[in-house]
Amino acid sequence: MGVTVEVHRVYRYPFEQVVASYLRKYPSPMEKHVTAVETVEEKTDLSTGIIYRRRIATCQNVIPEILRKVSVLKVPDIYLEEESWLNMQKRNMAMKTHCLTWTQYASLSEESVFRESLENPNWTDFTQKGRISVTGAGLLNCVLEAFAQSFLKQGVKKSIKIMETLLQEQCG
Numbered sequence: 001m002g003v004t005v006e007v008h009r010v011y012r013y014p015f016e017q018v019v020a021s022y023l024r025k026y027p028s029p030m031e032k033h034v035t036a037v038e039t040v041e042e043k044t045d046l047s048t049g050i051i052y053r054r055r056i057a058t059c060q061n062v063i064p065e066i067l068r069k070v071s072v073l074k075v076p077d078i079y080l081e082e083e084s085w086l087n088m089q090k091r092n093m094a095m096k097t098h099c100l101t102w103t104q105y106a107s108l109s110e111e112s113v114f115r116e117s118l119e120n121p122n123w124t125d126f127t128q129k130g131r132i133s134v135t136g137a138g139l140l141n142c143v144l145e146a147f148a149q150s151f152l153k154q155g156v157k158k159s160i161k162i163m164e165t166l167l168q169e170q171c172g
Contacts, residue, residue: 002133003149007156011124013167015091015116018124021166022093022114026057030162033060035077051086056100062151063144072105080108091116106134106144128156 011018026034034057041054057080063073079100086093092115099108110130117123132148134141 002131003145004132005128005130005149005152005156007126007128007160009126009160010117010119011126011163011167012120012122013124013171014122015114015124016088017167017171018114018126018163019086019093021163021170025159025162025166028162030165031158033062034058035060049087049089051088053082053084053086055082055084056080057082063147072102075101077101105136106132106148108132108148 013021025031026037028034036058037055038058039053039055042051044051059078059080061073061075061078080097081100082095082097084093084095092113095110095112097108097110097112099106108130110128112126112128115125117125130152132145132152134144134148137144
């Protein structure tokens, strides 16, 4: 089955500052669940100027203890892989993120884009669509998907708040 979460946000800051804040957003004392982010690959396409990055995020397992009675869910950390393509000429950055943990039981994927706002060139549009589906957990599939959807919605709100705080600190 699966569940989705979608968000659209306009940051009233220039594209370059929004992207810079995004790239340094984690780890942060404002979000204790993301414990590390490591850039494992970075390269620039000399013909287009597009900067490709692949990063691995380490996150604490936030699944409630009651559900961790299922042995496969009883892991300390969850790993996410993010790929991004930054095009400074076109002033956009596209990202794809997926979960590296529990791939045989669940899929989590997100597609996000930062781009210069059409409304104001000094603002930045952000769109994100995430999808989670759980299989192989029997009756727990729907419970886990509902928990994941709720957690993702809270995570999106927290992520936007962190971005706004970083941008306010950086830009005043």
